[in-house]
Amino acid sequence: MKIDLISKLQHLLQVMAFCLGVATLQVIFMPERPWAPPVAYSLAIGLFTWAIIDLGRHLFPSAAETGWPSGVAGPLLVAGGIAVGYLLGNALADLGCRTFGWYAGAPPVDRAVELRNSILITVLAGVVGSYYFYAASKSAYLERKMVEAGRQASEARLKLLETQLEPHMLFNTLANLRALIGIDPPRAQIMLDHMNRYLRATLSGSRATAHPLSAEFARLEDYLALMAIRMGPRLGSTLELPDALRDVPVPPLLLQPLVENAIRHGLEPQVDGGHITVRAQAEGAGLLLEVADTGAGFDPAAPATTGGSRFGLAQVRERVATAYDGRGQVDLQSAPGQGTVIRIHLPAPNPAT
The missing domain is CATH 3.30.565.10 (Histidine kinase-like ATPase, C-terminal domain)
Incomplete structure (x- = not known):
């Protein structure tokens, strides 16, 4: 299994930026609540989910055009990554918030509503993020195929030009030979x-x-x-x-x-x-x-x-x-x-x- 570390680092930074964006939206819609817990939960859940899906996909046979698992393995990996990422991220973020006192000053919340909203946000963000990386992989594959097709077309055109030049040279040389035979x-x-x-x-x-x-x-x-x-x-020549x-x-x-x-x-x-x-x-x-x-x-x-x-x-x-x-x-x-x-x-x- 060969993993492009530079590409994975780029994915990591993109996921972190996406998670911070989700946390920012939560703070905007609920300004009365502390900002630290949404950031902690968003980053923890998002990074666990990304690691399970984006690194785990290399453990399965992948389609050449996308780099993602073929058949039902792909959707199952995404669903499993979201579920496990949610559980692990929640546990880690809760531990961090309690350890550092980030819950202080937070107003009372409805636990049922909070759970429903967090699950909905996690599922939507997980699906959107997975589709983004899937589409990016497929786009990169198509771009590589276009470059390859362009190179093959250039080589074919070059060979066509050569086939035009060779008979042209041959006909001229044969004409010279015909003239010389007589004299x-x-x-x-x-x-x-x-x-x-x-x-x-x-x-x-x-x-x-x-x-x-x-x-x-x-x-x-x-x-x-x-x-x-x-x-x-009558003909002099120099080759340098x-x-x-x-x-x-x-x-x-x-x-x-x-x-x-x-x-x-x-x-x-x-x-x-x-x-x-x-x-x-x-x-x-x-x-x-x-x-x-x-x-x-x-x-x-x-x-x-x-x-x-x-x-x-x-x-x-x-x-x-x-x-x-x-x-x-x-x-x-x-x-x-x-x-x-x-x-x-x-x-x-x-x-x-």
């Missing part, structure tokens, strides 16, 4: 070997929602090797990954779409090609990823004129928002003839898997 079959064969290794790593890594940053850079190295076979000296960041988890295929866009829409249209740099660096407690190219650039405010020219950027933004619950950020800086720089700001902690 340079030996290089096409080397490119096919690179693609086999790249796809094998991609398919095995796509089963996870996150992988080390070193694996992401390894895929980029394979992809750039594929592109270098086609573009030759500090050793301290190699094990930082990131969503798979996070950078590859940006590198693909940089080559296809930034470097390839230029006669001389260009250079692409991918770097990672710490940014406070978080992570900064940057993809920069010396390509043609474009006006970010202008509408896209090519169907897939901004597919990768849009998908990366959506994946960052999904994986990091809206706490990540993707910035774009570009201008015609001046290249493009895309920065991904990832918070800490990194995404849970």
Whole structure:
């Protein structure tokens, strides 16, 4: 039996506040009577009742959604707790009042009426308090289920985005391979070997929602090797990954779409090609990823004129928002003839898997 002591302490303080509230109401309606006895009786009965019900419920098999005993055990526990709490609390409060002389100055009372009122107050307060804690436990369970469902929905959405990215990359690579077969079959064969290794790593890594940053850079190295076979000296590349960041988890295929866009829409249209740099660096407690190219650039405010020219950027933004619950950020800086720089700001902690 595992009991959350912090939660029980919170319950204890709530019960004490509730008992003092009940005692205050009694004093308000009967101002001619001393205030000490109602406080003593209310606290003693309330705390005994709470201890029997809230601690005793852990001795029974409980429903997962409420943490309370299932079936008739729950109502029986509440009824027994109220009855025993009333008897023990009455005895203790009476002993305290007699010991410390708190009955002094109290006017005569009708014992039958006093007994009826005290039982009625105890039953009502016990039922209300038990229902409050029962409802609070059920609400906490539902909140946990909502958080879990939201996380599962985010993971499903992330996998959907990955399934959209992988065919997009594959089609572009196959188109490059087809073009190369006609003009340079030996290089096409080397490119096919690179693609086999790249796809094998991609398919095995796509089963996870996150992988080390070193694996992401390894895929980029394979992809750039594929592109270098086609573009030759027109493509230059630099990958910068500090050793301290190699094990930082990131969503798979996070950078590859940006590198693909940089080559296809930034470097390839230029006669001389260009250079692409991918770097990672710490940014406070978080992570900064940057993809920069010396390509043609474009006006970010202008509408896209090519169907897939901004597919990768849009998908990366959506994946960052999904994986990091809206706490990540993707910035774009570009201008015609001046290249493009895309920065991904990832918070800490990194995404849970």
